[in-house]
Amino acid sequence: MAETEENIEHPSHKRTCMCRPLNIPRTKPTPEVLNLLKDLQLTDDNLKQYMKLLMTDIRKGLARATHPTSIVKCYPTYIQDLPTGRETGKYLALDLGGTNFRVLVIELEKNHFEMTSRTFVIPQDKMVGSGKDLFDHVAACLHVFIKEQKLEQECLPLGFTYSFPLVQEALNKGIIERWTKGFKCDDVLGRDVVQLLQDSLVRRGIQKNVKIQAVINDTAGTLMSCAWKSPYCRIGLIVGTGTNACYVEKLTNAEMFNGPNKGSGVVLINCEWGAFGDDGTLNFIRTPEDIQIDETSINPGKQIHEKMISGMYMGELVRLLILRCVKARLLFGGRDSVDLNQKDKFQTKYVSEIEAQKPGNHDRCKAILENLGMQNLSDQDLQNVRFICECVSRRAAHMCAAGLSTLIKKTEEKRITIGIDGSVYRHHPYFHYLMMEKMKVLVKPGVVFDLMLSEDGSGRGAALTAASASSSIY
Template sequence: MSGCKSKICNPPIGVSGDPTGVSPEIIEACKELNMTNDQLKQYMDSLLDNIQKGLKKETNATAIVKCFPTFVQDIPDGTEKGQFLALDLGGSNFRVLYIELGGQDVQKFQIFVIPDNVRVGSGDKLFDFIAEALANYANELGVADKNLPLGFTFSFPLKQVGLEVGLLERWTKGFDCPDTVGKDVVELLKNAIAKRGDVQIKIAAVLNDTTGTLLAAAYKYPDTKIGLILGTGTNACYIEKQSEAELFDEPDRGSGKNGGAFGDDGALDFVRTDYDKDVDANSLNPGKQLHEKMISGMYLGELVRLATERFTKEGKMFGGQASNDLSTRGKFETRYVSEIEWDPPGDFTNVKKVCEKLGLSQATEEDYLNLKYICSCFSRRAAHLVSAGLATIINKMGEKTLSVGIDGTLYRLHPQVKRLMEGKIKELVDPGIQVKLVLSEDGSGKGAAMVAAVAAKNDT
């Protein structure tokens, strides 16, 4: 990808959104993707109503936005010190991290690959494998006997009933260990560690990546109150008042909440397009996570492909000739959207390469401009929807100044998303509120260690 790859930086001036040279037919066809502030405020009203239902005991069971408590009640303030471990389990690879806070922070990690035959079958076999990796790395670092606090990021569907208790709802991502469903994953890991007898580790918390994102950002920016993942998927968590969080039964120090699935009750039907309906109908979970399917990296490229294929068949682009790849689901990768929008005005380097990859060698400069405009329309819509969601939470919280910690490839690698979000959030939040968007890298790793660090500080 050209431009900035590993951090947020200023995009080339004029990137995306400029319709100069774009076919009037394409501009007209894309109008349905341009959401007005009135539409966004309707979205915000509906989301707020869903959040309120998710927070209350009597309506949570039927609420679309569940607002699950994270049981994290305190955030880092930058004074945390000590040695901590983190375990980041969310796919066929997992990481074990060692983090030392205070003075000059130190971070080390090792990646372990879970064999196919371990990812299916016996839960004991899986957790024994993880415990062995933990023990080996702790021994390598010389901390096996120090009983270091560990934060456990578990990126699978989990019902959390305590800071150190998470009940597995189901496996995804190619895992299938049926005997663990409904069980506490922290207890399973503790038992596997105890069986070995060669390492002392204290599991301080189990969390998901949104919670980790919030805490990783809060270590550097103590006014962070919201964590957002904007990558392959999207989800958020925020700090809620104890009085509002009816599902949380702990001493009152504030409470983290996270939730998703907004729109599954039809609340987004007024802005969903035929492209959104097509993506949903052909997904692995039709009718679910409709909000995410309008925004996240898993679906953004496919949305662009569907629109481009339609316009091509209608004779508006590429001489009316669609290639096999343009007509094949999944062939237009979301990274292409970012790459195309990195081209500055008058430069077609990336968009030309993408067209060639898709077998569209007949593309003209007008086709390049049209495709770039389509990408910008879907990117802008995604950024504005995310902004409206954040503005809903920010207005509800009532804080006058706060930071939002954000991680995810779509936020980090897309040249326009951060700028679009900053502008739209400013329009939608209540007067007098100051919001800063900050990059929170490695929430699932460093953030997990932060949870352990805060828990350890509270124990002293």
């Protein structure tokens, strides 16, 4: 599920390809710490090798002959039409991807929209019970929302954001591959999520009020939301708890696409790039801490790329690197604490909070470490910890930059906008600028690109997909 937008100032609320370069702070660690952590600092040659490997995997994922063994799956989403900004009408959106889910009604006018939403809770017994009970609960909540908004006399198209692993067979057909995030309704694995919801609507007696037009994931929603504002948007990226990307591909290259060509000549591809590296291709830039995080995770050997980038793992990576420095007696005089040795105790939000302070101001860093049981901290200790945070976030941003540069090259566009969402991108003070800085090095000269923060891709993006689908029959 895409993260909730908060009232924060963020540089990427504006399109920034022409913005004034930012002087991104670089903390000066001790020479010994700098040398110990050199494996975290990727060179441009490292990133160019990464791009070459990713491009190879994308091409394998697109091709019918190599798709079964591909790591980056490149699933067609069956979205062939992007928003034009001229969509009008009233649409429903359903955003299901966690213990809370949202129902929205969105009224589109040219260059303007109005949105009303309500969040509902999914009880624990529905998360681990039968699929019928889960979708009946969703339909019941949708019914409550329809009555609250006085929509009983209308039949509205619905866009369904479903942020669990899904194999799409049409724009309005997706096969449930597996459950994540604490859900376990295994009796519906291998079944069509749209049909499951439709059956629940019928049992609830509200099928006359709702027409399910499309099912998408949050990455596609991000792209669709930004494409409504920018006619150049061709890539969507999520960098939050997890990470994924999608992009617009020529239909002739998408060999796994099994639907009719509706005339645009393109289709949106869900890369599922979190799995990049699951076959060992990223071992040349992985650290011992990356390997430890993977081995102690709930899915060893899976989502290697995601584990090097996303918010679920960033804080833990910092903690393990701190312990590397402690073991080498380069930090805290070789001392540690019980809390510092506890898995996931160093939260990812601490990375953003520490880097958000002006260089030389270590108040937040000190408070965090003291809360983890560390005392008698020197200024150099605090400066070294900030440097560790910078190493982790910089590597993540540079890997994202290399991934996006690869997708830009794949699209062959000369001007392109990238829609982005996710808690890491939204809340880290420099992630946007670190990406821009590196993409200016990696993207082919002459290509104009910019990064745009998505506004509610899981809601508005789903509604816009429904709007596009409503104009033709898929």
